[in-house]
Amino acid sequence: MGRQLLFVTYQNEDFDEGLSYAVDLAKTLDKDLTILMAQKKGIMKRLEDVMSAVTFAGAGEHETARVILSGKIESGSLEKLNLLTEKFQNEGVTTKVYIVGLDAVSAIKDFLRQKNSVDMVLLSPGVTDNGNIKLSELQKLGRSASKPVVTMSKQVYAA
Numbered sequence: 001m002g003r004q005l006l007f008v009t010y011q012n013e014d015f016d017e018g019l020s021y022a023v024d025l026a027k028t029l030d031k032d033l034t035i036l037m038a039q040k041k042g043i044m045k046r047l048e049d050v051m052s053a054v055t056f057a058g059a060g061e062h063e064t065a066r067v068i069l070s071g072k073i074e075s076g077s078l079e080k081l082n083l084l085t086e087k088f089q090n091e092g093v094t095t096k097v098y099i100v101g102l103d104a105v106s107a108i109k110d111f112l113r114q115k116n117s118v119d120m121v122l123l124s125p126g127v128t129d130n131g132n133i134k135l136s137e138l139q140k141l142g143r144s145a146s147k148p149v150v151t152m153s154k155q156v157y158a159a
Contacts, residue, residue: 003117004033004034004118004119005022005025005031005032005034005119005120005121006034006036006111006112006118006122007019007033007124008036008038008104008107008121008122008127009035009036009124010037010038010039010104010124010126010127011037011038011039016084017124017125017126018124018126018152019035021122022035022122022124023088023093023095025122026093027091032093032094032095032096033088033094034095034096034098034115035085035096035097036098036100036111037100038103038106038107039100039101039102039103039107040103040132053066081097085097104123104127105133105140108141108145108149109141112145112147119147119148120149121145121148121149121150122150123149123151123152125152125154127151128153129153129154138151
């Protein structure tokens with residue numbers, strides 16, 4: 001992959017929200033697109049997952065407990081993601097997807113440490129809305145990222 005835009009979203013929500021904008025921007029700037037799917041609020045989410053897995057394991061649903069603890073994306077979401085990335089590649093935008101078990105801020109910092117080809121970080125509306133990421137975390141990320149960090153918000157439509 002050449003120079004790229006990093007689109008950050010959560011894997012357990014409407015991860016395609018803001019994605020069409022990221023694809024259009026990548027196409028306009030002639031960049032590749034990397035989609036980073038993070039976990040929502042690391043430790044609390046992980047604690048919820050562990051508690052759910054314990055409940056399922058206690059009820060004899062061991063396979064369900066394993067799936068919950070694996071932190072993998074649901075199969076329906078995976079199919080949707082595969083269709084979207086195939087569509088984008090047909091439109092001329094090279095797309096890669098990384099699914100990580102970290103919260104958004106930690107995932108971005110870790111990704112930028114490992115990859116130096118990122119030109120811009122785009123945060124999906126799901127990441128920035130409803131207090132999912134605190135303003136102080138966002139400011140800290142902006143100072144430490146050494147790349148522009150762009151936030152997106154949900155579009156409001158009049159009825």
